[in-house]
Structures are given as C-alpha cells and as structure tokens.
Amino acid sequence: MNKRFLAAGASVAAAAMVLTACTPPGGGDDNENSSEGSVLNIGWNEAFRSMNTQTTNGNAVSNSIVTYMMNDNFGFYDDELKVQDGALGSIEQVSEDPLKVKYTFNDDAKWSDGTPVNAADLALTWAATSSHFNTVKSNANEDGTLKENSSDTVYFDSSVVSRQLIEDFPEMSDDGKSITFTYTKPFADWKLAFGIGPDGVGVPAHIVGKKALGVDDPAKAKDAIITALKDEDTEKLSKISNTWNTGFDFTSMPKDEDLLVHNGPYKMTDYKEGQYLTLTLDENYTGPKKPKVETVTIRYNGDPMAMVQAIENGEVDFTQPQATADVLSAAEELEGVTVDSADGATYEHVDFTFDNGGPFDPETYGGDEEKANQVRTAFMKTVPRQDIVDKIIKPLNPDAVVRDSYNQVPGSPMYDEIVKGSGIDGFEDVDIDGAKKLLEEAGADAPTVRIMYDNTNSRRQQEVQLIKESAEKAGFKIKDVGDVNWGSRLGDGTYDASLFGWQSESTGITDSDSNYRTGSQNNFGGYSDEKTDKILDKILVAPEDKQAELSTKLEKQLVDDAFGIPIFQHPSLVIHRDTLKNASTTTVSPTIFWNYWEWEVN
Known part of the structure; x- marks a missing residue:
C-alpha cells in the first residue's frame, strides 16, 4: 500500500487528561484471570477520530489501532515483519501477464449487522482510493480543510498510486464471494495492495449506500454503489464520496450505530472525547479470531510521564509512550513492570x-x-x-x-x-x-x-x-x-x-x-x-x-x-505490567496491537 501513517510517536492527544482523575468503565482493579470479565487498559497519546483510515484525516495510527481490533483482514504483519494469513479470506495471483489478483472471502466473513463482507466492499475501496472517479484534482479550502462535493463534482479524499494501475472495473463473482483486479502493468507489491493490516477492506459499502443514497436494504445498497460506479453517475458518486470522505469521522461515541458496523471480534461500546475509548468482545462475531481479553480500554494522554504514572497507579497496563531518558528511567524503577527498548x-x-x-x-x-x-x-x-x-x-x-x-x-x-x-x-x-x-x-x-x-x-x-x-x-x-x-x-x-x-x-x-x-x-x-x-x-x-x-x-x-x-x-519503549502476557510490538502499524488476540491478563 502506497501510504504511510503519521507516526504514533509523532502524534498528539486531541484532549489531554490527567489519568488519575478519570476511570472509565472497565478500569480500576476489576481485572480477572479468566477471559470472561477480563479487562486491559492501554495508554495512547492521540485520540481516535475516524473509522475510515484511508482518507487524509483518517490516515493516522491513532485510528488504525482501533479499526485493526474491530475489523478482520486478508493478512497482517507479525513481530518479524512476515505477512501472516488474515481471517477474511485468501489472495492469489491468477494471471501473470496481465497481472490479475483474486480476493476470495470466507463464508463467515460478515459485518456486525449480519451483512456479508464481499466484493462490493473491496470494489468501493478500490474506486475511492484509485482517483479514477474524481472529476476534480482537489477539493480543499484555502486552509486545507475538505470541501463537500457539489452535485456535479466527485472527489474521494485519497490517492493510492498502486490502485491507479487498476483501470478496468474489477470482475466480481455472481455470489459476491470473490473479486479479481486486473493491473495495467506489473506491480512489485501486488500481495500487499489490499486488505493487509489495519485498513482491512475499508468501510462497509452497504452503510455508505444507506447514508449517501438512502437505500436501507443492505444488498440493494451495495448494488446501488456498484451501479453508480459502473455508470460513473456523477450525481450519485458525489453523494457517495461525501459520505466516504467524512461520514465515518467522530470524536466521541456516535448516536448513529451504523458508524460502528465492523467485521472483527471487537465492537466499540464507549468513547469519551479525548479521554478514553472502550472496545468489548462482540458476542455475534463468528470469525476465526478468538481474543482472550473481553474488554480493552484505550486511555488518551499526550504526556509520556503521565503514562508512566498511570502504569504505576495500576490505571494503565500497557503503553508505548514517546521515549525519553526520563521516561525510561522512571519506568525502569517500577516494580512488577517490564520495559523493552529498541529501534x-x-x-x-x-x-x-x-x-x-x-x-x-x-x-x-x-x-x-x-x-x-x-x-x-x-x-x-x-x-x-x-x-x-x-x-x-x-x-x-x-x-x-x-x-x-x-x-x-x-x-x-x-x-x-x-x-x-x-x-x-x-x-x-x-x-x-x-x-x-x-x-x-x-x-x-x-x-x-x-x-x-x-x-x-x-x-x-x-x-x-x-x-x-x-x-x-x-x-x-x-x-x-x-x-x-x-x-x-x-x-x-x-x-x-x-x-x-x-x-x-x-x-x-x-x-x-x-x-x-x-x-x-x-x-x-x-x-x-x-x-x-x-x-x-x-x-x-x-x-x-x-x-x-x-x-x-x-x-x-x-x-x-x-x-x-x-x-x-x-527509539521505542514498550512498557507493560507483568500481569499482561504476550505483550509484543512490531515495527509497522499497528505496533503493540498487532497480536491483540494473544493477550492474556492474569
């Protein structure tokens, strides 16, 4: 994927808080040994702001760490930077000349509202990030903020060069279980082009269709998205792009549950702006990932020393703060805490x-x-x-x-x-x-x-x-x-x-x-x-x-x-209480969250 995240170490809390002054649901001393009722509190330095990690605004580690836990993918990086198979399905090259790559979805790949995750979702992601459907080169105000598209303009706020190499509309199976992309020329990183890591397949196409086009039925909403793309219907694509660009942005718990539709093992259950965000295991998830921690709360504060203090106070179990000599020294003095440092x-x-x-x-x-x-x-x-x-x-x-x-x-x-x-x-x-x-x-x-x-x-x-x-x-x-x-x-x-x-x-x-x-x-x-x-x-x-x-x-x-x-x-510092097992990190996003399903709290 031709994109880089603004680094977690470079980010800033949207609204810093004193960690000792606020204990969100699931905090405190309620940790239990079993999966049922187990809680993990993680300290992070910047607050979540978008479910769509492929827009300019959403392209940040603070968002990807959340979407990674809420959505499955076709592959992910382990701690040795090897790509492992994901839970959504499989990727295969079906032709070398021309290069054709096929994505096949597993039968149990479903959005949390029961709608299948399928070819339409990946087709929308390709369309939105390829620039092929844009009728204007930019849609920004003088201050850099994004304008809303008018009825006769289309602008998706993303541009991934590798996806521009796919010019023809992808081939989709009748049952929607597979989608095949044909490249106009060879592409060195075809295995990494879609669905690897935090982005997954992108935002749900049927929700975009519902919000943008007013189509409530999920299957019909997906069909409406595909039809608008194939017909290059400017009026409808204008509405679709507006929804895709900003419709999944929020900085506190949204009242609209459609914005929280996901296909992975965790669901968002609470979000207090600039303070904390809570994820809880989704009892309706049927995919292969089986995390051991029931509730994960991410607490926000841009001050790395405050994170060390929170570890000491037992309010945070796991963090990867901005590394300084003072932070390292303070963390190493804590009892019952492991500190790992490296590049x-x-x-x-x-x-x-x-x-x-x-x-x-x-x-x-x-x-x-x-x-x-x-x-x-x-x-x-x-x-x-x-x-x-x-x-x-x-x-x-x-x-x-x-x-x-x-x-x-x-x-x-x-x-x-x-x-x-x-x-x-x-x-x-x-x-x-x-x-x-x-x-x-x-x-x-x-x-x-x-x-x-x-x-x-x-x-x-x-x-x-x-x-x-x-x-x-x-x-x-x-x-x-x-x-x-x-x-x-x-x-x-x-x-x-x-x-x-x-x-x-x-x-x-x-x-x-x-x-x-x-x-x-x-x-x-x-x-x-x-x-x-x-x-x-x-x-x-x-x-x-x-x-x-x-x-x-x-x-x-x-x-x-x-x-x-x-x-x-x-330099990277990974600090965690010894009650957390299988804490690890990798040198690409989502860093310490890469193996969340292996975490255990004792």
Missing part, C-alpha cells in the same frame, strides 16, 4: 515546503529553481543531525546512529548501497561556512524559516532549539510556529519546514510513493519533480534485482532536489 519503526525527518511563497519556493526568486535549491541545501547543511542523536537519542539507545536514508531503516539489506550512492554523505557534518556561501550565491539575505512541529513534545522542543542555534549561525532567521494541532496543518502552507515522524504500515518497496510523487496524499510540501515521478513509476514495476538500484536513484534525486533530510530512527 522503532518511526523515523524523524525535516521536510520543506516548495509551493507557499516561502524561502524554499522557486517563486520567491522569480521562478529560479536553482536559487531555491541553494537555500534548501544551505538549510540542510545546518541541521545538526549527529548532535541531535548524541544529545537526545543515545541516552535511550547507546547504539543509535544518524539515519541517512529517506526510505530504508539502518541495517536493512539495501541501506548501505543507498547511502553510498545517494550523496547524503555530503551532509554528514554541519557546514556553516558552506551554508553561508550558498545563501550568498542565491542572494538570500537572512531568510526566515517557519518551523512547524508538535510544540507539546519535549523531544521536538529540544530538536528545534538545536536546529535554530545552528541555522542562525549561517544567517537564517528561525520562527517557531509549533502547534499542538500540528497534524491538521500539514500541507496548509503556513510553514516552511516541518519536523515529525513517519511510520510505515508496509514493508513494500512502493510504500513511500505517496510521500514524493507529484500531488500525492502524503506529499505535504508540494514537491514536484518529473525525474522523481519517472523513477517512482519504475519502482512500481521493479523486479527484485532492480529494487536497490532504483531506490538509490530515487534517494539521490531527493538529495539533489534538497527535498528535506532524515535525522534518526525513533
């Missing part, structure tokens, strides 16, 4: 904005691309990456190193080859004199750079201060525009450099496509380069023996264009 999946990076009239935008220099590139490169030369790692990360992980790849984790098979050939080694050390020279050549006198980040995050506060001190030595003026609501500002043009983390939901080579491709979902800085797009096209269809070479070309282009700069791999 996580998230990596820190600085990205630039190319299209906002700021210091990194060519339009600021009369359209002179070279001058804008010089200013961006100058800033990259001032980012004190090694200093950040030494002062902030090594106290947590003594083996931590500067990350020199945009797309590969240090130690991965392609990492050394990419780093050697990308030119990133030119930024190994801070080069103030080099930065000054570039600014002088560009005629950029004391350019102001607005840095946007989560200003409630102590680690990022330290990073920004170190960057500020270094950049100002070269002549930049740094303006702190940090914001607790940083995530909602991504792409709105009100900043010139952003500091946050990416966490992948896939190991596929095409996973980073949407970060760099012109106009793609995660390309928040407006970066657009024809050479990069062509390299990405080749990566989509790359055979295994060409993947390292093409990945190196991609990263060299990003370095040459001064896209931004990677800094470090986030």
Whole structure:
C-alpha cells in the first residue's frame, strides 16, 4: 500500500487528561484471570477520530489501532515483519501477464449487522482510493480543510498510486464471494495492495449506500454503489464520496450505530472525547479470531510521564509512550513492570515546503529553481543531525546512529548501497561556512524559516532549539510556529519546514510513493519533480534485482532536489505490567496491537 501513517510517536492527544482523575468503565482493579470479565487498559497519546483510515484525516495510527481490533483482514504483519494469513479470506495471483489478483472471502466473513463482507466492499475501496472517479484534482479550502462535493463534482479524499494501475472495473463473482483486479502493468507489491493490516477492506459499502443514497436494504445498497460506479453517475458518486470522505469521522461515541458496523471480534461500546475509548468482545462475531481479553480500554494522554504514572497507579497496563531518558528511567524503577527498548519503526525527518511563497519556493526568486535549491541545501547543511542523536537519542539507545536514508531503516539489506550512492554523505557534518556561501550565491539575505512541529513534545522542543542555534549561525532567521494541532496543518502552507515522524504500515518497496510523487496524499510540501515521478513509476514495476538500484536513484534525486533530510530512527519503549502476557510490538502499524488476540491478563 502506497501510504504511510503519521507516526504514533509523532502524534498528539486531541484532549489531554490527567489519568488519575478519570476511570472509565472497565478500569480500576476489576481485572480477572479468566477471559470472561477480563479487562486491559492501554495508554495512547492521540485520540481516535475516524473509522475510515484511508482518507487524509483518517490516515493516522491513532485510528488504525482501533479499526485493526474491530475489523478482520486478508493478512497482517507479525513481530518479524512476515505477512501472516488474515481471517477474511485468501489472495492469489491468477494471471501473470496481465497481472490479475483474486480476493476470495470466507463464508463467515460478515459485518456486525449480519451483512456479508464481499466484493462490493473491496470494489468501493478500490474506486475511492484509485482517483479514477474524481472529476476534480482537489477539493480543499484555502486552509486545507475538505470541501463537500457539489452535485456535479466527485472527489474521494485519497490517492493510492498502486490502485491507479487498476483501470478496468474489477470482475466480481455472481455470489459476491470473490473479486479479481486486473493491473495495467506489473506491480512489485501486488500481495500487499489490499486488505493487509489495519485498513482491512475499508468501510462497509452497504452503510455508505444507506447514508449517501438512502437505500436501507443492505444488498440493494451495495448494488446501488456498484451501479453508480459502473455508470460513473456523477450525481450519485458525489453523494457517495461525501459520505466516504467524512461520514465515518467522530470524536466521541456516535448516536448513529451504523458508524460502528465492523467485521472483527471487537465492537466499540464507549468513547469519551479525548479521554478514553472502550472496545468489548462482540458476542455475534463468528470469525476465526478468538481474543482472550473481553474488554480493552484505550486511555488518551499526550504526556509520556503521565503514562508512566498511570502504569504505576495500576490505571494503565500497557503503553508505548514517546521515549525519553526520563521516561525510561522512571519506568525502569517500577516494580512488577517490564520495559523493552529498541529501534522503532518511526523515523524523524525535516521536510520543506516548495509551493507557499516561502524561502524554499522557486517563486520567491522569480521562478529560479536553482536559487531555491541553494537555500534548501544551505538549510540542510545546518541541521545538526549527529548532535541531535548524541544529545537526545543515545541516552535511550547507546547504539543509535544518524539515519541517512529517506526510505530504508539502518541495517536493512539495501541501506548501505543507498547511502553510498545517494550523496547524503555530503551532509554528514554541519557546514556553516558552506551554508553561508550558498545563501550568498542565491542572494538570500537572512531568510526566515517557519518551523512547524508538535510544540507539546519535549523531544521536538529540544530538536528545534538545536536546529535554530545552528541555522542562525549561517544567517537564517528561525520562527517557531509549533502547534499542538500540528497534524491538521500539514500541507496548509503556513510553514516552511516541518519536523515529525513517519511510520510505515508496509514493508513494500512502493510504500513511500505517496510521500514524493507529484500531488500525492502524503506529499505535504508540494514537491514536484518529473525525474522523481519517472523513477517512482519504475519502482512500481521493479523486479527484485532492480529494487536497490532504483531506490538509490530515487534517494539521490531527493538529495539533489534538497527535498528535506532524515535525522534518526525513533527509539521505542514498550512498557507493560507483568500481569499482561504476550505483550509484543512490531515495527509497522499497528505496533503493540498487532497480536491483540494473544493477550492474556492474569
């Protein structure tokens, strides 16, 4: 899947609370040894906001951890990043030329209202994420928020490049039990294209049909969705896309139970805005997953030290907070608590904005691309990456190193080859004199750079201060525009450099496509380069023996264009009370939730 989640470690609580002041249903000391009545409390730093994890707003780990427990899938990643078979059904390649991939649903795959999970659900997901049915390229207000489609426009708020390779309407069996997609060209990650991990098959098509088209009967509602897609009925697709875009967004327990329809073992039973969300085993679930914990409550707080306090007080059993030296030290002092630390999946990076009239935008220099590139490169030369790692990360992980790849984790098979050939080694050390020279050549006198980040995050506060001190030595003026609501500002043009983390939901080579491709979902800085797009096209269809070479070309282009700069791999802390058995994590979303059915509370 060509998408990355805003990282859990980079997220912020929608409304922080003092954990000791509020005990939601299922909390306290009611834990029992048996499955019946067992309760697990998990601490998380950002609140849930959408059941649709494939929209721009829904694309966040805070949502995926919930939808993962509420919905089955065709496959998931284990703690060794191996894809295991999911509970929904099977995936098979039925033709190599052209590439055809068939998804077959199990007989017991049902939505919680009894409606079968079937081909119509996956067809809607393909249609909504392929961009094929959009009649406009964007539907955003000036502040970046989403407009509602008018009766003569269609815009689904998602774009997955791999799904654009499926141009023909998929073939669906008469009974709806299978759906076959035909690709226009080979696709390297076809096994990962749909249904792997938290997204599942997406939101239920019959609920979309009910809300958008007023069709109450589930089977007829699905038929209405398929007919509208096949007929390319703009008026109906406008309503369908509006519902798909925002109809599944909510920040507290919805009165409309249709929004909670799911196909997995857990159902949502309570949600107090910004405080906690409770999931309970669904007694009507007939699928193969059999979790051992009856009730899971996710408690929200953006303060990692508050999470450690909650663990100590017995209000939280399991958490994966933002890792700092203080958090690690405090957690290690607790009795009856296990603390595991290692490299996580998230990596820190600085990205630039190319299209906002700021210091990194060519339009600021009369359209002179070279001058804008010089200013961006100058800033990259001032980012004190090694200093950040030494002062902030090594106290947590003594083996931590500067990350020199945009797309590969240090130690991965392609990492050394990419780093050697990308030119990133030119930024190994801070080069103030080099930065000054570039600014002088560009005629950029004391350019102001607005840095946007989560200003409630102590680690990022330290990073920004170190960057500020270094950049100002070269002549930049740094303006702190940090914001607790940083995530909602991504792409709105009100900043010139952003500091946050990416966490992948896939190991596929095409996973980073949407970060760099012109106009793609995660390309928040407006970066657009024809050479990069062509390299990405080749990566989509790359055979295994060409993947390292093409990945190196991609990263060299990003370095040459001064896209931004990677800094470090986030250290990961997994903290849990010893009463919880089988606690684990994996380095893709949904991290510590990956094996929820194995959890046991003693």
